[in-house]
Amino acid sequence: DVKVTQSSRYLVKRTGEKVFLECVQDMDHENMFWYRQDPGLGLRLIYFSYDVKMKEKGDIPEGYSVSREKKERFSLILESASTNQTSMYLCASSSQGGAGNTIYFGEGSWLTVV
Amino acid sequence: AQTVTQSQPEMSVQEAETVTLSCTYDTSESDYYLFWYKQPPSRQMILVIRQEAYKQQNATENRFSVNFQKAAKSFSLKISDSQLGDAAMYFCAYLNSGSARQLTFGSGTQLTVLP
Numbered sequence: 001d002v003k004v005t006q007s008s009r010y011l012v013k014r015t016g017e018k019v020f021l022e023c024v025q026d027m028d029h030e031n032m033f034w035y036r037q038d039p040g041l042g043l044r045l046i047y048f049s050y051d052v053k054m055k056e057k058g059d060i061p062e063g064y065s066v067s068r069e070k071k072e073r074f075s076l077i078l079e080s081a082s083t084n085q086t087s088m089y090l091c092a093s094s095s096q097g098g099a100g101n102t103i104y105f106g107e108g109s110w111l112t113v114v
Numbered sequence: 115a116q117t118v119t120q121s122q123p124e125m126s127v128q129e130a131e132t133v134t135l136s137c138t139y140d141t142s143e144s145d146y147y148l149f150w151y152k153q154p155p156s157r158q159m160i161l162v163i164r165q166e167a168y169k170q171q172n173a174t175e176n177r178f179s180v181n182f183q184k185a186a187k188s189f190s191l192k193i194s195d196s197q198l199g200d201a202a203m204y205f206c207a208y209l210n211s212g213s214a215r216q217l218t219f220g221s222g223t224q225l226t227v228l229p
Contacts, residue, residue: 002177040123042205042219058216090159090215103209103217105159 004106005044006091014113017065019078021109023091029104030096032074034058034066035107037088049074050096081113116141118208120220127196128228134181135191135223137206145211146184150188154202154221163202165189167211193225202228 007022025032029052035043045058047066057068063085067075074093078085089105117140127133139148144190165173165182172180176190191202200206 035219040119040221042118042221043217044219045216048216088157090157092159102164103163108157 003094004091004104006089006106006109008109009107010110013078013081015082016080017078017111017113019081019111020087021076021078021091021111021112023074023076023093023106024061024072024103025074025091025093026072027093027095027104028065028071029093030071031094031103032068033092033094033103034064034074034076035090035092036060043090057085078111081111083113084110086113087111116143116210116218118206118218118220120206120223122223123221124224124226126226126228129195129196129198130193131196132194133196133208133225135193135204135225137189137191137220138204139187139189139208140142141187141208141210143210144216147211148180149207149209149217150178150180150189150191151207151219152200152202154199154204159205196227198227198229202226205212206225 004025024040032045037043044060049068051053054057065077089109094103119138147168148165152160152162163175179192181190203222205222207217
């Protein structure tokens with residue numbers, strides 16, 4: 001089974017802290033994504049990556065950056081966390097072969113910024 | 115840019131009954147994919163069903179089926195013989211067949227199944 005693992009399920013951070021959210025997939029997928037989920041807004045794409053060291057901005061990249069140094073790992077970075085970044089963050093991955101390939105999701109990381 | 119609209123924030127259905135969740139989308143593309151994802155309280159996103167835009171036949175997966183109306187840009191999900199385990203948030207999603215392969219999601223419909 002494909003597994004997308006988000007190492008931290010629940011985090012509480014202080015305003016201004018630097019926050020790292022880590023995501024690892026075990027299926028050699030080329031594509032990886034970070035989404036943010038908020039009530040009434042669905043999932044919104046923050047950043048995505050099609051290959052190692054590649055990144056593309058999604059719909060809401062402001063206040064975030066990403067890193068993809070290895071194919072299996074895609075990190076989301078909040079340089080200076082703010083309270084409006086309190087949310088659930090979902091990582092996902094998919095293979096490059098065909099646009100209809102299934103996208104697999106991790107279990108989510110709940111981030112609270114106080 | 116593509117948009118996906120789910121106009122029903124909440125729905126409820128009696129166990130064993132049938133319920134239909136609505137979804138409309140906006141795109142200028144002719145080739146794309148549509149999905150319904152289920153998110154139970156565990157928050158794990160689970161793919162329920164997928165539809166290729168070039169296929170006229172509506173997709174079905176056991177008790178789940180879709181009504182895909184390409185001209186109307188409508189993609190509804192029908193759940194037959196509803197079960198308690200179907201209670202979840204349901205998201206409609208769009209995927210372009212082009213180079214940008216990220217999913218665009220609707221805002222979700224919270225489905226309650228009443229015993």
